[in-house]
Amino acid sequence: MLAQLMGSGVGEITAVVVRYYGGILLGTGGLVKAYGGGVNQALRQLATQRKTPLTEYTLQCEYGQLAGIEALLGQFAGKIVSSDYQASVWLRVALPFTHVNAFSTKLADFSRGSLQLLAMKNNPHLIVKNKGSAEMHFRAITRIVGLLVILFSGQ
Template structure:
């Protein structure tokens, strides 16, 4: 799992084509639920618009499990698919887009619609600020109380965090760690603890 770009904030792009107003919204969406919430918010913002077409890549850029799109009443294949194609071509993950159309009375034809919806997303992507997302995985680690500060120091160095800590006879931790560096982190823990600190993946 490699690092990838994600939106650092939402952007809007607007244009008029043959009297129809097209407003493109792009926003961060880490997960399908967040994408759907964003789509609903845009619909609520524009209750009188004729169409609210949307697409999302709610996980890593090549995670086909978290893709979705809708033509929302436009002819099949003329809105959602070209919008999704732009998102997937950008290599940006955890992103959702909605294009709101206020119909201006002039038909654009299927080719015109594909161009309008695809181009709106393309232009919005050009102005989208992004940041690098490093995929994280969760691991369990059991440590003694004197070892905790050592573990915390290592987490700071590698960009990991403690998700949960249960304090008993020893400390049972659930850690979120960058997937790319697991072998390196495992090795460091082993070295600093003389082999007593061992990571195990959370099932």
């Protein structure tokens, strides 16, 4: 089972096998093969998500600049984590580390040098780029456990 999981290229994954009864007729080699085969079948049906390490920054801008900043963030796979609207707008933004320099250059061009990113402590954070619902994760786990139960209960 571990070999199947490690060879899948999927991180943050767990497989659980519940053996309700028997199985001694297969022997240890047969059980290992059956368990590994069950995990392999479940892995083929698993939907995956790509995670991207993002670095958070703060940015202060004027209200008139906000739409342009949002458009720039979209071009560089960034996102606004939080915003605080006062006399000016304070944004907490998250960007992929590989795009920070290019974004900073475009931001300086856009604002004629008046805006700059301010680094935050505790960086980088690992943020799911394409978020899946908890229900989707539960269904995937249920499907894996269901497959394994079917395989080993003889149904």
